Structures are given as structure tokens and as C-alpha cells.
Amino acid sequence: MDSIKVPPQKIESVEKVLEKYIPEDELKEVKRILYGLNRGQIVESLPIPENVSKLAQASNFEVVSSKITAEPEQLRKPRIVKIGIIQNAIGAPTTDPVHDQYMAIQNKIEKMIDAAGALGVNVLCLQETWHMPFAFCTRERYPWVEFAQPVDGEATQFIQRMARKYNMVIVSPMLERDLVHGSTIHNTAVVVGNNGNIIGKSRKNHIPRTGDFNESTYYMESTLGHPVFETVYGKIGINICYGRHHNLNWLAYGLNGSEIVFNPSATVGELSEPMWGVEARNAAMTNNYFVGSINRVGTEHFPNEFTSGNGKPAHKDFGHFYGSSYFSSPDNCRSPGLSRVSDGLNVCEVDLNLCQQVKDKWNFQMTGRYELYAQFLTKYVDPNYQPQIIKDPSINQHSNQK
């Protein structure tokens, strides 16, 4: 399976390097500043039961588990929820028949959902278009569009079985074929309830048109707004991939009541890795919800070469998906991340009460001045908008610009 092998990476993760070299006292301070591990309320790693460890070892995926607590309240009971996120490489070469490729991924995912079930995960999210290679870089239609499925298709039916089996809410990000509306394709997340029912769907709000990610070749921006799904385990929003660069997108999911927002993604190191640890955490700490950030892992090789609009020669892959899936907390902390190189399941036990507690502490919503910004944006989108610029009147009198 040469086409899905992971090229050697210099480091497995930043955390592992820090832990390897920095003495304990200073490491504690570095982690406090970098990762917010100063509340005494995040337990960095929870024990993994032996049956889960064995399953993970046999199937070659990593399991990371942590816990973020909240303060007790007088009138509300804690709302403890175990959130899971899964990252994975594809399961078969991109030259295999479409359905074989799909089944190879499903078989991998099934074992990881089994592990999540054994760990008592309540809410799980898979990576963006989990059931296929991220082939949009090729700009070819076939065979890639054949991976698209209706919302109630084979992939969702599999997810529904797993949801019922483990009494688990599962968010399934997929390439959707909308048979009702012109057979168009969408980048969608299907939300399956813990009883196996389809609660609804959300679609990608912001579509990249940059470098290898010319995704508007395949699908357009969502017209479904910013739905938040009220499940038995809390209120969930899904900000798909490129939407993580848009603060307004994160904001709208927050103002609609999200307690958990997933960001299923597919992104490579050269492009975005320094942003990966920043944007989701900023969203969590300024909107005060939990974020589960998921990136696929590995390098996907395609049969035909393609160019990337960057003046470089044609090539057959577009870089290494660096995994590193992790959780951000509504306050300022984050969980450990999965590795940059292997499949993995990351589980975080949280108390959803923390969301409101942090809102009460920081008052970002109370001081948000949304009226001001509703007016500002309304004016801004006017084609005749004049930006509020105050020019130094002395610029034209002197000529001291370099």
C-alpha cells in the first residue's frame, strides 16, 4: 500500500518533544502558559482500560484520554459528557475500486468506534468526508464524486448502527449527493442521535478557493445557516474545515447555543499547521464552548498528476495531513493532542456546565455590543461603504515618506 504510507516526520508531536527534554518544574510552567494547564481542573491523561489498549494496539491506532472539570453549582447537577474525536488515514490505495476504498475506511472506523464505545464516549465526531480520500485537489470529477452519498445512504446507515450499539450521538461529516436538488454535491455533516435516528444535517459554510483546495469545483457554500443540534448529551454545532478561519462562523454557532462545536478538517502542514493550535482555541475561549478539532492523517497519493496554482511542477499528492486532533475548553485550556503521524481516538470527559460558568466569569457575551456590529456589518456590505479612516493631514504637507 505504497500510496497511503506516511512519509517520515521529524517529530511526532510538540507535546512529546516538550515532555522529553524539559525538566518537570519548568515543563509545568511552559504547559501552563502554552496550554492553560493551570486550573487544577484538567487531568492530562486518564487511564485506558486494558481491553481498549489491546484493541488499539491490534488495530494500530493511538488512544488519548483526558478530563476537564467544572465547579459544583447549587441548582444544576454536573452534566458530564465524554466527547470523542477520531482521526485516520485512508484504508486502501486511491486506485482501488471506489467501494473497496470505502469499505477499507469503514472497517478502520468501526474498530475505533468500538474503542470509543468501550470508553463510554457519549458524543463522537469523525473527520471531514471521512469515507473517502480528500481528492478535491485533483479537480477531476470521476471516480471521486462516486464517493458522494445521500444523507441516508450506506455511510449514514453504518453510523446509525454504531450509534444504536453504543447509545452514542455521532456526527458524520460526509460528501453528500442531494438527489432532490439537482443531484448537487455538498460538504455535509449528518448528526445521528443516540437512538440511531438522523437528527439533521449541517453544511460547510465557507468554501476554500486556495492552492490545492479549489473545492468550489465540487460544492458551494451552505444555505442552511448555523444550526445547533440539541441532543440528549448537549447542544452541538459543526464548523467544517475552512470555516475555522472565519470568526463570524464560530460566533454564530456560539450565539445559537452550542456547548460543543466540532471542526472536522483536512489540512496539510506546509499550509496551516501553525494555525491549527490557535484558531480553534481562540474560538473556544472567546465563545465559551468546547471545540473538538479533527484533522485527517497521512499522505494521499492520486493516480494522475495535478498542479496547485503555485508555479510548482505537477505532482500526485498535496502534502502530509498532520493529524494532531485535540480539544479546546471554554476557558483557556486544551487537551493533549493525537499524534501527527498515526490513526487515533481522542476522548475528553467534560462537564458542560463549564460553558456557562466561564461566560459568567468573563462576561464576553454581556460586553459583546452585538448591536454595534450588526449596524457595522450592515453598513459594510453596502457597495458604497466608506471605511472609517482618519488621515494624517500633514502627510501631504511634508514629504518624509521613505
Next chain:
Amino acid sequence: MDSIKVPPQKIESVEKVLEKYIPEDELKEVKRILYGLNRGQIVESLPIPENVSKLAQASNFEVVSSKITAEPEQLRKPRIVKIGIIQNAIGAPTTDPVHDQYMAIQNKIEKMIDAAGALGVNVLCLQETWHMPFAFCTRERYPWVEFAQPVDGEATQFIQRMARKYNMVIVSPMLERDLVHGSTIHNTAVVVGNNGNIIGKSRKNHIPRTGDFNESTYYMESTLGHPVFETVYGKIGINICYGRHHNLNWLAYGLNGSEIVFNPSATVGELSEPMWGVEARNAAMTNNYFVGSINRVGTEHFPNEFTSGNGKPAHKDFGHFYGSSYFSSPDNCRSPGLSRVSDGLNVCEVDLNLCQQVKDKWNFQMTGRYELYAQFLTKYVDPNYQPQIIKDPSINQHSNQK
């Protein structure tokens, strides 16, 4: 001067710890992922001329200098600007007469501006209300309100002299006494042009009402909007302190055309340090401007004890201002930071052309869908707004919630 000494801190800065322990190869990769140092376009440190080193050593402040480049273009020349930010502790005990305290700070600042001038800084910003201790935690009126000055008062006149001396644009964040409008007080930034003229002022848009920061005791939210100042060295916005938690505030400065946004702040470790490296970088990378983040340094002791609304005993200081002033780039990189414990001048030479180059690359503005959000926020501020929530219809049929 017991009242302004810096209590011992466990580490001077995260970067210094990383550099001390991690071998070069792995350090390079860690810095690439954490700080975006992967473009080959950021030079981590520039040489400091000997006269500046001597001045800094004699006056006990640190100087850090870096450079961020952009690609050459065919039609625009590079727009090279040296940006400076200054962090400092107060200069005299808070029990000294008000004007003595002011002069002690001005004397410190003057030397640091001299260093900035010697380094060829074009645009400089000082810390929030630089001319006084951050006494708002006390909730006492006198003597603290006596530090307030009109926009054209003594502090501004000093800044104007320095601006003329070094042909420098200087942003001077200050406590303003507005004699025209009821003698009210404001948290203001005065922008002084390189010819020494006052170009205008900006005020703090979001006022904290949390913990020790009950600043609405002293001043209210700005009604001046999001002005951007067009200077001879580029377009500048000022997002004062707590406004850094508000993504809409950053956005509005960006949409009004900022190429540099300063965030003069005063914030302590227990509260916000893990957010310090996240929020400004997120703003820079999603709005595609440079950000200069400035935090004061040291621990300020006040004569009378005060409480902080957190159930803890009364005390006379509210923690350690951790400095750590740094620059974020419109792409995904950041400069080295100043230390957590000492006064300092951080200088970054940039090419302002990078702002538009990153916009062209990432297309965040093109894909921003501002019409959608203008409508969303307009609906949201309606008191009868119904959030877009899709409830799992099976929740009431089953009873499997914990």
C-alpha cells in the same frame, strides 16, 4: 522601592526554556508548529547596535528585534516599516505624589523611545494607560483619577516632542479627561503623527467587568467606532486591552483597512496568560494585519487593601503583569516576545505589502459572507430572536439521559 519589585517568576519566557533544552533539529520543528517560523521569511533576531545595547543595559531594559519579509511585487514597491512596542513597570511607588509617579514613568519611557529612535523605529506604541499604575482594581477615585489628562495634556506633549525628534508615529494609550463632555474619563489611545501633530484618538470599545477589572467604575464603552489612522507609515488601528477577547472588534478594525493593529493591555498571569499567545495571533492570521501586543510588567502594590469579588481575602496587589509583548504576522508566524519580568523594547521590521499578499493567498475576505452575518446579527439582537436549534425528536420518547 518595595512596592514595585517583581516577585520571582519560575521562567523568564517560554521561548527561553525551549531554546535551553530542546536540540536544534527538533527545536526548529517545534518553533515551526508553535510560532509559524517556517516561511524562511522571518529572521528571528536582528543585530542590535552597540549604542542601543549600552543604553538598554544602563537603563535596565531588554531589546528584541526581528524582521518579517514579503514577496517582491511588480507594481508595488516594498513598504518597509519598523514597528516598535514598549512594555514597562511603573517607576515609583504608588504612594508617591501623583506627578512624581508620572515623571518616574516618563523618564523610563524617554530612554526606551531614544533606543527605538536609534533603531530607526517608524511606528511605536506604548502600553495601556502607560503614564500611571493600573489602579482600577482599587475602585477608589482619588488619587488615581488625577492621573487623567486631556488629549493635549502633558503626556501627549511629551509624546509629540519624541515623535518630532525621531520622525516617528507614536500611539499613546492614556487615561483621558474629556473636559468638553462632563469631565468624563475615558480609556483612550492618542495617535501622534511623525510630524508631532495629533492625528486623532481612539477609545476602548469593550470594558471589562470581571474580577479585579471593574473598569466601568471609571469609564464607559467608546462611541467613536473603529477608526483607522492613515499615517505616513501605514494604516493603524488600536484595539485596547479587553477588546482582544472580542473577535468582532478585531474584525471591524480589519475591515476598515488596518495594516497594523496595536493591542495595548494590562493583564495578569493567573487570569489570562494562556490566552495571550492565542487571541492576537488569531486576529492577525484571520484578518491579515500585523498585531503588536503589549502588556505591562511587574506587580503593582497599592496603599489600601481591596477585594476582587472572588471570595478571597482583601489584598493590596492583583498579581503579576507578565509582559511578554510580541508581534503577530498577517500570515501564521509571530516574532519572539519580550520577557515576563523586565522592561523592554520589541522591534519588528515588516513589509506591509504582506497584508494584501496573504489576503490574496487565503481569500478569507473574499469568502467572508459578510451579508450573511450582517443579517444574522441583525436578527440576533432582536429581543425575540429564536436560536436556530434542531432538537432530537427522540429525546422525549426515550429516557436514556444520565
